[in-house]
Amino acid sequence: MTSPLVVQTVADLDDALAPFDAARGPGGGPARPRRAVVMTMGALHEGHLTLVRRAREVVGASGQVVVTDFVNPLQFGPGEDFDRYPRDVDGDVRLLTPEGVDVVFAPSLEEMYPDGDALVRVSAGQLGTILEGAARPGHFDGMLTVVLKLLHLVRPDVAVFGEKDAQQLLLVRRMVRDLDVRTEIVGVPIVREPDGLARSSRNAYLTDDERARALSLSAALRASAAAAAAGGTPTEVVTAAAGVLNDAEGVVVDYLALVDPVTVEDLTLAGSDASGPALLLVAARVGSTRLIDNTTVRLA
Numbered sequence: 001m002t003s004p005l006v007v008q009t010v011a012d013l014d015d016a017l018a019p020f021d022a023a024r025g026p027g028g029g030p031a032r033p034r035r036a037v038v039m040t041m042g043a044l045h046e047g048h049l050t051l052v053r054r055a056r057e058v059v060g061a062s063g064q065v066v067v068t069d070f071v072n073p074l075q076f077g078p079g080e081d082f083d084r085y086p087r088d089v090d091g092d093v094r095l096l097t098p099e100g101v102d103v104v105f106a107p108s109l110e111e112m113y114p115d116g117d118a119l120v121r122v123s124a125g126q127l128g129t130i131l132e133g134a135a136r137p138g139h140f141d142g143m144l145t146v147v148l149k150l151l152h153l154v155r156p157d158v159a160v161f162g163e164k165d166a167q168q169l170l171l172v173r174r175m176v177r178d179l180d181v182r183t184e185i186v187g188v189p190i191v192r193e194p195d196g197l198a199r200s201s202r203n204a205y206l207t208d209d210e211r212a213r214a215l216s217l218s219a220a221l222r223a224s225a226a227a228a229a230a231g232g233t234p235t236e237v238v239t240a241a242a243g244v245l246n247d248a249e250g251v252v253v254d255y256l257a258l259v260d261p262v263t264v265e266d267l268t269l270a271g272s273d274a275s276g277p278a279l280l281l282v283a284a285r286v287g288s289t290r291l292i293d294n295t296t297v298r299l300a
Contacts, residue, residue, distance in 0.1 A: 001098060003097045004097065005102065006104045007105055007106070009111055010107070010153060017066075017154070020035065033063050034060075035155070036058055036064070036066070036158040037067070038066070038160050039068045039150055041071045041201070042070075042086070044091075044096070047164070047199035047200070048095075048162075051160045052067060052099045055186075056100055058160070065099075065100065065103075066101075066105060067096055068106075069092055070112060070146070072112075072146040074117070075136075075142035077139060080136070081205075105154065121142070123144075124171050128171065132255075132281075133167070143168060144172070144175050148175065151183055159183050159184070160187075162188050164191075164200070164293065167281070169187050170264065173185045197211070203289075206287065206289055207287065210287040213251055214286045221293060221295040223244050224241040225280075228297035228298060229298075231300045234274050234299060238258050241280060251284050253283070254290070256282050257281050258278050259279050267299070274299050276298065278297050278298070279295075281294040282294065
């Protein structure tokens with residue numbers, strides 16, 4: 001079992017990627033080995049490892065898998081948990097070793113932003129101001145900025161993201177399309193604990209009591225899916241989820257919305273005319289921990 005090569009500077013990353021680039025040569029085509037990247041902020045768990053395994057599936061045994069491990073300050077707002085966000089690169093590497101990862105890029109803050117805060121950033125536009133963006137102003141601008149930087153640095157054919165951060169995935173796909181970035185974006189379904197809680201690095205902040213209360217998020221999503229399957233209107237689907245959350249003690253909802261999975265249009269405004277796939281998103285605080293979750297439903 002070979003540990004991945006861990007690099008901390010852009011120069012060392014270039015050196016680590018160069019042999020693979022040279023071996024696969026110029027041009028494209030289906031036989032050309034491909035490189036995949038999985039971008040993380042560390043504190044890895046089974047959800048991240050699922051992304052890594054999907055990355056390996058996509059590029060095959062002859063491909064190269066790169067994992068980035070960087071806590072990006074640009075996507076944290078005032079009063080958020082940047083300083084206490086868990087950091088354990090050595091532990092992350094131990095988890096990645098059995099997964100056949102080739103390179104781990106774990107840069108310092110100074111390496112990624114040598115001049116301090118980036119003056120020029122990617123704008124998420126109107127899509128970055130609603131739902132998660134409304135609750136965390138500037139978050140998506142910071143996320144897209146670091147994602148674009150890492151795409152430039154790693155030069156992947158494929159980038160793999162989890163579907164738990166649904167709005168993030170939509171914005172990354174939109175950025176790649178709008179800015180002509182030649183990277184395929186692959187989404188991977190949410191990984192859940194046996195009791196239904198979506199896996200997240202922030203789950204480590206929950207006490208036992210808070211964790212039990214947090215199960216109301218996935219329970220609300222199941223209630224919404226049942227309402228949709230029974231032919232409910234968008235409003236009835238949201239109401240079913242809201243009922244579960246309202247009955248949950250110690251759970252403070254930031255938002256609960258049923259939206260078009262492409263445009264993020266609020267489907268409750270369309271009334272009973274809305275049909276087809278829809279995305280129900282929820283964000284809530286349990287104690288001091290903010291959690292997000294989502295599910296896809298189909299409206300009749």
